[in-house]
Amino acid sequence: MKTAMVWGADGGIGQALVNNLIAAEWEVFAIGRHADRLSPAVTHCLEADVNSEFAVQNVALAVGYETTAVDLWVYAVGDITAVPVRDMGYGTWQRIMQANLGGAYLAAHHSLPLLAPDAHLFFLGAVSERLRLPGLSAYAAAKAGLEAFAETLRKEERRRKVTVVRPGAVATPLWEKVALKMPKDATDPEKVAGRIMQAYHEGHTGHLDLAH
Numbered sequence: 696m697k698t699a700m701v702w703g704a705d706g707g708i709g710q711a712l713v714n715n716l717i718a719a720e721w722e723v724f725a726i727g728r729h730a731d732r733l734s735p736a737v738t739h740c741l742e743a744d745v746n747s748e749f750a751v752q753n754v755a756l757a758v759g760y761e762t763t764a765v766d767l768w769v770y771a772v773g774d775i776t777a778v779p780v781r782d783m784g785y786g787t788w789q790r791i792m793q794a795n796l797g798g799a800y801l802a803a804h805h806s807l808p809l810l811a812p813d814a815h816l817f818f819l820g821a822v823s824e825r826l827r828l829p830g831l832s833a834y835a836a837a838k839a840g841l842e843a844f845a846e847t848l849r850k851e852e853r854r855r856k857v858t859v860v861r862p863g864a865v866a867t868p869l870w871e872k873v874a875l876k877m878p879k880d881a882t883d884p885e886k887v888a889g890r891i892m893q894a895y896h897e898g899h900t901g902h903l904d905l906a907h
């Protein structure tokens with residue numbers, strides 16, 4: 696049985712991915728900050744806010760008791776705000792940077808010892824160059840940084856695959872956090888989950904552009 700570890704498993708894309716993995720009979724370690732939102736079908740539910748290194752470390756320790764050969768690792772945590780720099784407090788800036796970038800480092804750093812030698816890591820990014828719009832400075836900077844982080848990690852972890860998924864608009868609760876209208880043609884999270892699984896099976900590495 697293959698093993699997966701999904702951070703942000705209580706989010707729209709995270710939940711779709713976990714459901715897809717369970718249907719395919721994977722063993723899944725699902726991590727979110729709201730355990731009650733995790734699918735009841737998940738046997739390994741773990742709670743962590745990626746603002747806390749202690750919490751991230753505890754999750755890694757708990758998973759480490761069960762396995763040290765995670766095949767598929769996904770960072771699907773994310774947060775967004777749309778506030779101009781002149782109005783954005785430092786706390787807001789830090790929240791967005793931590794959810795999208797700092798937490799990706801923490802989760803990866805503490806998870807690497809648990810991964811199989813040929814494990815595949817996925818980070819949920821975005822089409823970062825299209826995000827450089829008024830109000831999105833923190834989100835755009837974090838997603839651009841995430842791409843640089845993942846590219847560097849790929850060069851360090853040469854036996855492993857590292858993919859940055861760059862979806863277009865996806866119909867998830869993320870859109871409720873900004874006063875922006877979700878595009879009518881937003882993709883279903885299940886479709887994104889399916890593309891991640893396809894990329895895993897095809898051994899993809901690099902950017903996975905899903906925007907149309």
Ligand SMILES: NC(=O)c1ccc[n+]([C@@H]2O[C@H](COP(=O)([O-])OP(=O)(O)OC[C@H]3O[C@@H](n4cnc5c(N)ncnc54)[C@H](OP(=O)(O)O)[C@@H]3O)[C@@H](O)[C@H]2O)c1
Nearest residue numbers: 705706707708744745772773794819821864865867868869
């Ligand atoms: N939806 C889109 O259109 C879209 C497009 C491109 C890329 N993405 C990216 O895809 C990823 C998944 O997003 P989604 O669309 O599935 O949105 P989502 O439903 O809002 O999921 C994001 C998840 O991250 C969690 N999270 C936020 N801050 C956290 C923290 N400090 N610690 C732990 N968990 C935290 C959220 O929990 P809370 O609910 O408690 O905040 C939520 O469960 C994100 O990185 C997002 O940027 C989404």
